[in-house]
Amino acid sequence: MLRLWCLAIVVFALSTISLGHIIEVQASQKECFFEDLHINDKMTVTYQVGGGGNLDIDFWLADPQGLAIGKHLKQSTGSTSFTAEQDGRYEYCFSNEMSTVADKIVSFNVHGVVYIGEDEAIAPIEREIRNLANGLQAVKDEQEYIVIRERVHRNTAESTNDRVKWWSIIQAIVLFAVVGWQVYYLKSFFEVKRAF
Template structure:
């Protein structure tokens, strides 16, 4: 078999794992569900991170995965981030859901990635170069997931710092107003002790 550059380009397009990145908002008492149609031995990984919350709620979410028969095969409760990988043992629609049903007032902002790789049968011959490309592709996807995680963490930390800075600023202003008010009252009160009152 003669290996041509065009073969490598075509293989790169086919070998790269499928990947999806999303950012959603989930209202209190609601849930969002998605599904992936997998064939036996296809692989899928879901990673998620709660990046914000309105109304002062905790940065957590419920996450669960169900198989094509509706049976829950994985669940995590009240976690700020998580990851789940599966290798499908049967074909069909695998559903994964993010639930904010435990919250009554806080909307959650969630970022999640879905990536995986289609299964290639054992009877298909894979050239060493193709296997290296496949390994590099998986490593690249891990780096991209880590970068996405760091971006979300940076956003959460920045929001926390800005919120803390705003609270400190307003508390300092309130303290300054109280201090000037007390000083003015003390001066007025002490001044009244030294006033000469005329007796008619």
């Protein structure tokens, strides 16, 4: 029984680790996040808008002094990478202030590499492991992007299917109404009027 509970906890922990961040940015609002970095630390932020409005959002990344490092306006997907040139708190924000009606659903990932020292001090196997880890992270990001795009396309296809279904039902109702009216009209046209 104890093993079953431990297995359940491990599966739950792994499933939460493997998920990216998904947020809902309300209309006319922005959501900001912070990362504390040291000199030569590397950070990458990738994002994808998965729902709402025109599937676009404003994104910017600022250094500790508030100077913009990266800025994307009205983009549905994007990626920004940089190397920290100073210690401090770096801020990145997703802004939906351009929209007054539609909320946006944004999926994003933050990747960081902590600077250890000169590349010569790193063993060749460790360098290869880091390169492999970066490649695996890129594959994971691409898979998450594909999942979000598939969800958007599936929602569009289901919406179109619903519209076609209701349009077909309305056409059938109108057709039966017109046929009924024509039968009634022709029947009354050929009836003989009798006067007593």
